[in-house]
Amino acid sequence: MKSYLKYFLNKFGWFAITFVFAFLLNFILPRLMPGDPVAAIVARFAQGMSNTSGVQAIYEQYTELFGTDKPLLEQFFIYVRNVVRGDFGFSFSQYPRTVADVIRTSIWWTIALQFPAIIVGWIIGNTLGALAAYLKGGFDKILMPVSIFVSNFPAFGMAIILMVIFGVNLKWFPTSGGYGFDLIPNFSWDFIKSVIIHYQLPFWSIVIIAIGGQAIGMRSMSIYELNADYVKYSRFMGIKDSKIVGYVFRNAMLPQVTGLALSVGTMVGGALVAEIVFSYPGLGTTLLRAVLGQDYPLISASTLIITVMVLLANFIIEILYGFIDPRIKAAQSD
Amino acid sequence: MLDGQMYPFLADGDFEWNADRTEITFKIKSAAKWNDGTPVTAEDVAYTWATHVKYNTPTGSANTPYIENIEAVDAQTVVIKAKLGEDGKAVNPLLVEAYLSTNYVIQKAWTEVLEERVAGDPTALLADPAEDVAYSGAYGKYFADDTKVVYIRNEEYWGQDASMWGKLPAPKYLAHVIFKDNAAGTTALQAGEVDVSQQFNSNVQDFWLEQGLPISTYLPEAPYGIGASLPTAFFNLNSPGLDQAAVRKAIAIAVDYPTIIANAMTNQSATFDQVPRSLMNPTDGEQALYDHDAVADLQWAGNDIEGAKALLDEAGVVDSDGDGWREYNGEKLSYVATCPNGWSDWQAAIEVVAAAGKEIGIEITTNYPEWSVYQTVVTKSDAPLPEEGYDIFMMWSDGAGPTQPWGRIRKLLSSEFIGMPSNWNGNWGQYSNPDADALINAIPAETDEAKLKEMYTELVNIYLTEVPSFTLMYRPQSFHTVNESVWTNFPHADDGTNPPVPPLDLTDGWSIAGLYNLTLVNP
Numbered sequence A: 001m002k003s004y005l006k007y008f009l010n011k012f013g014w015f016a017i018t019f020v021f022a023f024l025l026n027f028i029l030p031r032l033m034p035g036d037p038v039a040a041i042v043a044r045f046a047q048g049m050s051n052t053s054g055v056q057a058i059y060e061q062y063t064e065l066f067g068t069d070k071p072l073l074e075q076f077f078i079y080v081r082n083v084v085r086g087d088f089g090f091s092f093s094q095y096p097r098t099v100a101d102v103i104r105t106s107i108w109w110t111i112a113l114q115f116p117a118i119i120v121g122w123i124i125g126n127t128l129g130a131l132a133a134y135l136k137g138g139f140d141k142i143l144m145p146v147s148i149f150v151s152n153f154p155a156f157g158m159a160i161i162l163m164v165i166f167g168v169n170l171k172w173f174p175t176s177g178g179y180g181f182d183l184i185p186n187f188s189w190d191f192i193k194s195v196i197i198h199y200q201l202p203f204w205s206i207v208i209i210a211i212g213g214q215a216i217g218m219r220s221m222s223i224y225e226l227n228a229d230y231v232k233y234s235r236f237m238g239i240k241d242s243k244i245v246g247y248v249f250r251n252a253m254l255p256q257v258t259g260l261a262l263s264v265g266t267m268v269g270g271a272l273v274a275e276i277v278f279s280y281p282g283l284g285t286t287l288l289r290a291v292l293g294q295d296y297p298l299i300s301a302s303t304l305i306i307t308v309m310v311l312l313a314n315f316i317i318e319i320l321y322g323f324i325d326p327r328i329k330a331a332q333s334d
Numbered sequence B: 001m002l003d004g005q006m007y008p009f010l011a012d013g014d015f016e017w018n019a020d021r022t023e024i025t026f027k028i029k030s031a032a033k034w035n036d037g038t039p040v041t042a043e044d045v046a047y048t049w050a051t052h053v054k055y056n057t058p059t060g061s062a063n064t065p066y067i068e069n070i071e072a073v074d075a076q077t078v079v080i081k082a083k084l085g086e087d088g089k090a091v092n093p094l095l096v097e098a099y100l101s102t103n104y105v106i107q108k109a110w111t112e113v114l115e116e117r118v119a120g121d122p123t124a125l126l127a128d129p130a131e132d133v134a135y136s137g138a139y140g141k142y143f144a145d146d147t148k149v150v151y152i153r154n155e156e157y158w159g160q161d162a163s164m165w166g167k168l169p170a171p172k173y174l175a176h177v178i179f180k181d182n183a184a185g186t187t188a189l190q191a192g193e194v195d196v197s198q199q200f201n202s203n204v205q206d207f208w209l210e211q212g213l214p215i216s217t218y219l220p221e222a223p224y225g226i227g228a229s230l231p232t233a234f235f236n237l238n239s240p241g242l243d244q245a246a247v248r249k250a251i252a253i254a255v256d257y258p259t260i261i262a263n264a265m266t267n268q269s270a271t272f273d274q275v276p277r278s279l280m281n282p283t284d285g286e287q288a289l290y291d292h293d294a295v296a297d298l299q300w301a302g303n304d305i306e307g308a309k310a311l312l313d314e315a316g317v318v319d320s321d322g323d324g325w326r327e328y329n330g331e332k333l334s335y336v337a338t339c340p341n342g343w344s345d346w347q348a349a350i351e352v353v354a355a356a357g358k359e360i361g362i363e364i365t366t367n368y369p370e371w372s373v374y375q376t377v378v379t380k381s382d383a384p385l386p387e388e389g390y391d392i393f394m395m396w397s398d399g400a401g402p403t404q405p406w407g408r409i410r411k412l413l414s415s416e417f418i419g420m421p422s423n424w425n426g427n428w429g430q431y432s433n434p435d436a437d438a439l440i441n442a443i444p445a446e447t448d449e450a451k452l453k454e455m456y457t458e459l460v461n462i463y464l465t466e467v468p469s470f471t472l473m474y475r476p477q478s479f480h481t482v483n484e485s486v487w488t489n490f491p492h493a494d495d496g497t498n499p500p501v502p503p504l505d506l507t508d509g510w511s512i513a514g515l516y517n518l519t520l521v522n523p
Helices: A004-029 A039-044 A052-068 A072-084 A099-135 A135-153 A153-168 A187-225 A231-236 A243-268 A274-277 A283-292 A295-322 A326-333 B042-054 B059-064 B093-102 B108-115 B122-127 B182-190 B247-253 B257-264 B292-298 B305-314 B342-357 B371-379 B404-413 B434-445 B447-468 B508-518
Strands: B021-028 B067-072 B077-082 B140-144 B147-154 B175-178 B215-217 B228-229 B231-233 B334-336 B363-367 B392-395 B468-473 B482-483
Touching: A004 A072, A004 A295, A004 B228, A039 A052, A039 B371, A052 B059, A099 A135, A099 A187, A099 A243, A099 A283, A099 A295, A153 A187, A153 A274, A153 B077, A153 B182, A187 A243, A187 A274, A231 A243, A243 A283, A243 A295, A274 A283, A274 A295, A283 A295, B021 B093, B042 B059, B042 B067, B042 B077, B077 B093, B093 B434, B147 B228, B182 B482, B231 B342, B247 B305, B247 B342, B247 B447, B257 B342, B305 B342, B334 B342, B342 B363, B342 B392, B371 B392, B404 B434, B404 B447, B434 B447
Parallel strands: B334 B363, B334 B392
Antiparallel strands: B021 B077, B067 B077, B140 B147, B147 B175, B215 B482, B231 B392, B231 B468
């Protein structure tokens, strides 16, 4: 257990260092973009304003409020101090909303859409991939080309095809929104039903693409494992097929688990395409607009969440690896 | 309103200037009530102004150069005192008038609650979401999230007063659904999920001609709406060659405007044959303000390649080294035309402008920076525009409003904006002409209509001769497409309403009258 603690501390140290650098980059990179975000806010207030000094006064007022006139180093320390207090400040692009408020209202839609989609896509994809490798023959011959085709499909293409077929033509599902255009959120069956119906097209547009990619990866891994010496040896030993498949699956899983961790970590970035095509609420379009509008506080806060999620997911996976695969722990603690 | 007139709504009758044009007096309707049942008073109007000044809000800093003070004479009567110049006359009577129709009256009692809540901090005051604000309109907030905003009718609304409509507006709820792009909004309009669409729907006529949907626009035929603003291409007057009016005009007259209007706007703009170019928008009110015959020779409808070539030859801007491109002072004329990336109708228009260059021996390439960069460059008027990348660039100009067309002309031609580090007004090409400046300064105080027409005509003359910028299309104040599968009787041109209900969103000012005309298709 002592070696495991060492392994754990070692990992933790590296993640802490990574976090510090990621945090720095999250702050600096958006601010290196050319352009002046305060000008965009001034533009909003200055519409219809016709005196020149008035516009200038507003500009200076907001430059001061957002601190964009201060040296970058000073801005950084103010940022760190505020973040430690949990205060991400005002959003530039949606001023006077706060960053916390912007993220709070959209993040649940994103998690509710992305997390199940990633898990379902991962499970179905891996099952199909493993089956294809094991069953071979006709199943594999059909699944492989279909998977390659689907996984390389551009996400917006898939979303639009689903929308045109099932939304516009068949009218089975609505084409936009997170719930009915004629409803407001409440605890009624009508509303819940509406949410579920609106969920389907964005959900499947993500899942279908994910299945293809996962299936291809899992199939290759499984084929590799099926031809490994230990499988052949086990067969000679007369071990039951189901037992062997168990071993194979566990070994082939490892890289797939890493992929899953990364997907879960980055999911907060949002399902941009699904959100745009289906006008689905979520963080993806918010983040896109933040980037285009140079909304530093919102970009930094969002990327910080993504950074933390990715690091956390990876950290958990690394720790789990120690349990799943003793070889890794052994190698790391040497 | 689109006819250039102001219609009293909260005010009881028209406003009146005193004889010296230094003070405006108007009365508030005695029927007008806040949603808490208390009357809207002159004191509310005065306190709104005092608050703007005290906290130096955008409205305050914009108007203090023109308005001295706003005072309540009695419960109903308001006096606006204009700021006076050294000559004892109002600095700008037009902008004093404009204050009346472009600002909300905020309840004094609520403002005091707000001031206490923010403890006098101006930033917090402006950032307050005002969830509890008192309102004098027919609808108040019911629900809002990232996907929609819903208003609910105030059942006590004072529009029920006998002096007004004697009843409530028809819809109980108004829902504003937020779409993430135009395509989603168009799909919802087609599906009947949207009653009034204020976005650009390309080929809008297909909805009823091809798809047979109960969808219509304000005008039954192209341009389907009334143009109010003039999306404009500005010349960077510091670019080599573009300091020459002949080069600017040659490019402007060679452009294929019918293609811009057909492609970028899918014919939702009047053509320059229908509404010849000036500084005015296509509304009747503005068109009547200048002498059409006096400037007819200067107006152009585009595609005049030969005319453009002749103009350049005459100015000595010719191709002397035989490479197919003209030179000025020995330098090849080569420009970049630009607009923000993703503004698809503008990009389509800029491509057409660039194509015109090739026809007349001027190389014009296109480039589309992101808006965040574009706006920073274009609005920085305290230094010359960059030498490269912004030779011909698109920006907007003012739409319809109480100061128009004066406000638009000022923003297209006035040199007062040169030198501003953050210029959100206009004249981004940094054009300077003392004659134009003098006319722009004189118009707000002028009351003689014949004299005004003369001054406007002279400004049009300068604009079409000097061509510091040129209009590419006409664009409605807001697009107005309605799907009448649920509600019907939306505003349409010549629908018999008097004064005519404008094709706006039915929630702002006089357009609320449109909500009283609506009826359900299946009651």
